[in-house]
Amino acid sequence: MSEQVTVVPGTAAQSVSAKSGWTEELRATFALAWPLVIAQLAQNALHTTDVIMLGWLGPAYLAAGTLATTFLMPFLVGGIGIVGAVAPLVAQARGARDIKAVRRVVRQGLWAAILLAALIIPILLQIRPIFAALGQDPEATVRAEQFIQIAAWQLFPALAIIALRSLLSAFDGTRMILIITVSGVIFNALVNYLLIFGHFGFPRLELRGSAIATVLTNILMFGLMLTYVLRQRRFRRFHVLLRFWKPDWQRFREIFRIGTPIGLTVLAEVGLFTAAAFLMGRLGTDEVAAHAIALQCASMAFMVPLGLGIAATVRVGMAYGRSDPEGIRKSGWTAFALGTGFMAITCILFLTVGPTIVSWFLDPRVEANANALALAATFLVVAGVFQLVDGAQVVAAHALRGLSDTKVPMLLAILGYWAVGLPIAYILGFVVGWRGVGIWMGLAAGLAFVAVVLVTRFALRERLGLLRPR
Template sequence: MSPPVPSRPWHAEIGATLRLAGPLAAANVLQMMVYAIDVVFVARLGAEPLAAASLSTALFGLIAWCFSGLTGAVAPLIAAELGSRRHAVRQIRRSVRMALWLALACAGVGMAICAQGERLMLLTGQDPHVAARAGSFLAVLMLSLPLMIAANVLRTFVSAMGRPYFATAITALSIGVNAAGNYVFVFGHFGAPALGLRGSAVSTAITALLTLLAYVAAIRGDRRLRRYHLFGRLWRPEWQRLGDLLRIGLPIAATILAEAGLFSGAAFLMGRIGEAQLAGHTVALQVAAFCFQVPFGIGQAATIRVGYHFGAGDRAGVARAGWVALATGAGFMALTASAMVLIPHPLVALYVDIANPANAAMIGFATQFMLVAAAFQLFDGIQAVAAGVLRGLQDTRVPMLIALFAYWVPGAAASIGLGLFTPLAGLGVWLGLLISLAIVAGLLLWRWSRREHLGLVTA
């Protein structure tokens, strides 16, 4: 007997989406607070350490986000399996197991790239002193990469299984761990050596380890999740399921590489323009990225909700889940854009001491860049959620091509041209980012609206 159809399906979908998106968005925001703690502590070491940390984090974040997107392809698979059958224990276990395999393989590749950090910095024309400090920082930071990617797989699993609050709680705990670690290892409290910049990397690695262990404990302690026996027979391959993950995940990783590559590349452009502009860019981007975590969480929820209806063959449910998520994401980003225009200085003060005259140039550039960030908030929210709803339909290849084109043809060309060859300098780099986001948002939204004609909802 089929379950009864809700009498008010739109209201039911809104409730289901918010119940899932709320904890995920909160976890994303809290994760940004974990990263913000690093910026707060390192900023107090001076402009050069902050510049080195900014460049290192740009490269490391690009790697971690890209590979998390690849292994995150397990989300639409789990959602579709749940939607198509009530008892999908074996299928879900196989998907998660292969995602963990991918996590380890990706981490090996990422660590090899991080090991060449200083050389990569020098190839992009960075100051040799900053490049040397960045390379030393990455040598420690890369130890956290396999832990982070594996933890992201487990976070995806608990969220898709209706336990997103685990992600929120564990991320909240990691804030305290990272703050304590920075306090101890950066400045040398409680008898620990004062490691300076490297101490922040040590703190990140410790936080990543405890985060992974917390997810394992949560899964083992929950009655519903424990029955999937995720950690049994981890050595057993499931080649077809691994192929499914690669088919869906590689385009996701390439999409993230296109977007994050441009944003990370913007940091390297800023490094060529000037140290103060790079520092201001880092602060402004932190504020924008903090706001982005909410629509990013909504997009993650949309992947699960759309994927569930897709697996069940419910086209009307697919439409409701997608439009609810898009409206919610756009509405939130309209609010954050208003805040960036109306109260830029209080937002910057969350990261740096605005009363310190030594930070005057940094603060001036940060507030200038935030005006542009306010303009692209709406586009950024739409493209994040639109990518999420399309992933729920396991549609990742064409969105990848859209991202590659928009970010690296008009976007990169505008950022490089306006940033390096006009008096706009750093402001020109940010205008290039705005152009790319507007194009991606428009094309992804068009593809979602034409999903029936394009045959995307055919299971």
């Protein structure tokens, strides 16, 4: 039985057709992307707030919170990747003007969030025996367990937010995503301050207070987003909770078919940088500190092409849904130009004012910081070089997701990060003797390989049969 097809009206920002020029596409992409970029930066600020306030408690608490977060993040990031498949599917449904498919995809995305949370939370709650098997410090393990026992319950709202955010992104609701995310940052900082330290009559809960703040912030953001989707006129018509219990196994499987490779791709990249941190740990404390500074600078810059990549998924997905090869071409290359253009600016900044940037993290007046600052400035030079390829690979990966092409990019990413990047990092760092600089050059080589193959794949999308009819 075929789906009922209904015309879904769009706004000016999203109504660019194949006959529109590059200027119109640029405007539409920018209008969609800029709130997403700022929202990504704000999302990054959520974690930064936790780190700063736990640091005020002391290094032991910060170390325990870092251990717990390191354990949690691969599961959370993998789940976000899977549920993130809702974005291209909703965009394609909008391009095909199929309103019923939009509702069903979002509903099954929420189902996927429930299932993933139910599977992951029991694993997270076993942190103590897992850390014991890994030989972690017993005292730090106890503190990390205090955090995880509460923080694990953020899984469902955090993953459900991704499903609703995908709907808002596909239908021009990115400004509301920004507003809700900024509200979450403010709320998280306030609750952290009250519960970690016990101010204004609240109990002093330390690590547990930070975990409670994380869970409550995700619940708040999910509640605000769901309320907006259910009450705002443009989204109310989708009735995303209508017959919520009714399964749509075809779309449920489609989310996992497209989303699982996305999750594994993200995990492969996160794993590469985690492995690089462990390699730095073999070199010394100054190298680890310098690596953390350079990586924080690079990750903040990365939020911009990441936001543009999310916009590329929506724009390419819409064009794909309406069977518009020219729209796919324009939307993909426009996002690519914006992403690499921004990263060219950060490249110049890292190369020219790197020492000034790293001095924001460590006081240059303290003599003990001199070596770490010099190393960080050197690492930032290499980070500046890989800014271009980092921006290119993330936009290309997201553009391919708009075509529901995720399996082959996953394999290429794993190959690039683990068969190219990590071996080069080890060889240059330890065999050749370039130490931290060699490790960072390995990271750059892995990102460059992935960027080249993914951009090439998007360029050859027609020859590779990626534009087959939906």
